[in-house]
Amino acid sequence: MRWDALFADLEAQLDAADDDVSAMHAERVRAEVASVELRDRLRAALGQRVALRLAGGEAVDGVLRGAGPDWLLVEDPAGEALVPTAAVLLLDGLTRSLAAPPGAVERRLGLASVLRGVARDRSAVRIWLRGDAGGVLTGTVDRVGADHLDLARHAVDEARRPGSVRGVVTVPLPALTCLRRSG
Structure with missing residues (x-):
């Protein structure tokens, strides 16, 4: 016992x-x-299909092509959509995988930096804004500050010429939900 x-x-x-x-x-x-930060999961999902629901009510459903510290680039049938991470209300399609910590350059490549590249290439864009009154603006990104952009408004199928510009508006970056280049 x-x-x-x-x-x-x-x-x-x-x-x-x-x-x-x-x-x-x-x-x-x-x-x-x-x-774990969302951006680490997003970088691990590059090349995967994701579905996004955005603050302005829009939906973007396609392949995740890029992910920075505060932005996503999704390729769908309509082309590529640049989406600020802050505008994403819901993500479907992420796995539990994580990417290695970003490098120093990748950490600095924020939304404003990407938008400066869009401004340099002078392509016409469509910009979706938050809220009921936001809607869609078309034109060319003229300048990008630290927290805003200036958009020369014109028809998306016209070049930015003095005669076609209907005015310049300033858009605070937090108001942006999606940007698509024309063509």
Whole structure:
């Protein structure tokens, strides 16, 4: 009988130790998941199909081609859509995979930097804005500041010429939900 009691006591101690290890492991996993940023999951999903629902009510459904610190580039049947991450209300299609931490250059390639590239190439764009009154603006991105852009408004099928520009509007970047280049 003494041996039975000894073995029972040892088994109980091992079970308690296993429970402690399991609890520590679960806590470590929770801590790691808590530190995961959406951009790390997005960079791991490059080349995968995603569906986005945006703050302005728009939907973008296609292949994720790029992901920066605050933007996504999705290719769908209508072309490529540049979407600020802040405009995304819902993402469908992400896996649990994570990308390695971004490099120094990648961390600095924010939405304003990408929009400056759009301004340099002078292509006509369509811009979707947040809110009921937002709608869609067309024109050419003239300048991009730290937190806004200037859009020369003209028909998307016209070149930016003095006679075709109907005015220049300033769009705060947080108001932007999607940008598509024409053509």
